Amino acid sequence: MQSGIGIDQTPPSERCILAGLDIRKLNRGASALPGGLPPEQSLDELAELASSAGAEVVGMALQTREKPSPATLLGIGKVRELQAWAAEAHCDFVLIDRDLTPSQHRNLEREIGCPVLDRTQLILDIFAKHARSKTGRLQVELAQLEYLLPRLAGRGSEMSRLGGGIGTRGPGETKLEHDRRKIRGRIVKLRRDLRRVRATRRLQRSNRDSVPVPTVALCGYTNAGKSTLFNRLTRSRVVADARMFATLDPTIRKLRTPSGKPTLLSDTVGFIRDLPPTLIEAFAATLEEVGEAALIVHVVDITAENRDVHTSEVNGVLKKIGAAQAPQILVLNKSDLNDPEENERLVEVGRAAGWAREVVAASAKTGAGLDVLLEVVDAALAEGLYVRRQFRLPFREGAALAALYEHGKVVSRQEDAEGIEVLADVTPALADRMARFEAGVGAAADGASRSRG
Ligand SMILES: Nc1nc2c(ncn2[C@@H]2O[C@H](COP(=O)(O)OP(=O)(O)OP(=O)(O)O)[C@@H](O)[C@H]2O)c(=O)[nH]1
Ligand SMILES: [Mg+2]
Structure with a gap:
């Protein structure tokens, strides 16, 4: 019924063929890919990356070989096939599911007769x-x-x-x-x-630290739902999108926790398997923000077939950027797409296995489980960051009192002839700054994490 004319009115996207290499046989069935994904799934992920870059995937090819060819990665037979296919399908480029050496790159382009891109180049392109x-x-x-x-x-x-x-x-x-x-x-x-940007950001962070408000960093595999969660928790509107690497630039907003303690939440670039080292190095200024967070909320897509690979990749990158020691809460996101019993089971498994200090199933989309998440965040911060202190402030110390209200959580306040007595939950840094106003030691020893605003 439909005529062939005018079916595709949208500007043509670039067309590409994907090619991967399966050298499993050598390893007796175990995946030979560094990222630990079977080659078919790795190709699927590459296809997702390609469409995130705006390309149309015309076809995929996987070659099984004993070992990669040093000259062309794929065998010459396969390369010829690709050449014919690419010409026939009017491809703009061929995408290889590996990183190519410079000479493999040149040889492949010459043999196939159209631009060849490797995985790193594609990721760099999406970032660009x-x-x-x-x-x-x-x-x-x-x-x-x-x-x-x-x-x-x-x-x-x-x-x-x-x-x-x-x-x-x-x-x-x-x-x-x-x-x-x-x-x-x-x-x-x-x-x-x-380097200058990093220095400035470091300065900004240390200013933030002198006005000590803890930062909670969202991190996770690309597309896990970090930005959706960020938007819901901070009532913001950063871009959340099914394309991979929708977020690159860090955004920081106030987070409302049940305790009312001032807290910041940051959203930033997602991670991926075999993240190109040049990117990790180049994104140091961005990743440093994650590295210095008081708490990491690691978001994982519970429905992702390879969620285990995703979490271990994320933990690997956190290690590389020196953030492995930060306390972590694992959010099993997109729980709305999963069977509730399966969600519960996974939370139990995760807790028992010690995946993180806390494991919470949630849905950034529906809001399910976010109350629990916020409670858990609050508790983690209170435990790690807030101490309860009693201060005696002379009336003339209005600025100190204001600082307690702004950067701490005032639990109670009483005035007498000499001044004001304030019981407050404060970060150790603020406690240090206010040490000279501290009332008798042990005045408020108990229940540092119990206060409610
Ligand atoms: N069903 C469902 N979809 C979700 C949920 N959270 C996020 N999504 C969808 O997942 C896709 C990715 O969401 P984002 O919030 O952009 O993911 P991200 O982790 O910020 O991704 P990058 O910034 O690209 O690394 C979007 O299409 C969201 O609508 C959820 O809880 N349930
Ligand atoms: Mg995002």
């Missing part, structure tokens, strides 16, 4: 597309140039052939044509700029 802030753009550009530099030899002129499409976003065509020396110079400058 989603980077909004100046810092975000600097970080992506640095990662892209670091990736490009060793691949520049012998392909300077070819670079200009690639249009403004996937794999070429970010640094831009003209910069890609610059010689190595110029790229090195640019890298040095970007590194310097980013």
Whole structure:
């Protein structure tokens, strides 16, 4: 009934073929991929990444081999097949589910006759597309140039052939044509700029610490639902999207906890299996925020087939950025899509196995379980961060009293002829700052975590 004309009115997205390598046989059935995913599932994840980059996946191919070919990764037979297929299907590029060496990259492009992208390049492209802030753009550009530099030899002129499409976003065509020396110079400058950003952020954090409000950092695999959760908990509207890496730039907002204690919540970039090392390094300024959080809320998509791989990847990255020691609460998100009994079972399994100090099933979408999550966050913060102290403040110390109200949680207050007596839950840093006003030691020894506002 439908005529062939006019079916696809939308601007054509770039078309690509995905190709992966299965070297399982060598390892007697165990997955040979570093990320620990079977090659088929790894290809599926790559397809998801490709559509997040705005590409249309025309087809996928998996080759089983004893070992990767040093020259072309895939066997030459498969490469020829890809060449024919790519031409026939009018592909804009071929996407390889591995990271390619510079020479494999060149050889494949020559043999297949169209641009070839590897997994890292695709991830870099998505980052480039989603980077909004100046810092975000600097970080992506640095990662892209670091990736490009060793691949520049012998392909300077070819670079200009690639249009403004996937794999070429970010640094831009003209910069890609610059010689190595110029790229090195640019890298040095970007590194310097980013060092400055880090220094500024560090300063901002230490200012935040002198006005001690604990930060809770959301982290997790890309698409786990961090931004959806962030929006619900802080009544914000950061972009939440089914595409991967919707969030790049960190956002911080006030979090309302049941105790009413001032707390900040931060949302930031998601992680992925085998996150390119250049990205981890380039995103140091962003990831440092996570590293210094008082508490990490690790969000995992309970419905993800590979959620175990996802959680261990996230924990791996946390380790790399020095955040492995921070207390962690695990949120099994998207519980609305799961059987309630299965949710409960997983929470029990997680608690018993000690996945995190607390495990909570929740739905950022429906709000189910978020009350429990907030209670748990409150308790964790109270235990780790707040101490109850009794202060005696002369009337003239209005600023100190204001600080207690603003940055602590005042439990009770009494006035007499000499001044004001305040019982408050405060962070150790605020307690230090206010130490000279502290009333007799032990005045308020019990129940530091019990107060309700
Ligand atoms: N059914 C259901 N969908 C959810 C839930 N939480 C998030 N989603 C959906 O999952 C997708 C990803 O959500 P985001 O909040 O953007 O995920 P994210 O972890 O911030 O992802 P990145 O920023 O890309 O790393 C979106 O399509 C959301 O609507 C949930 O509790 N239930
Ligand atoms: Mg997000």
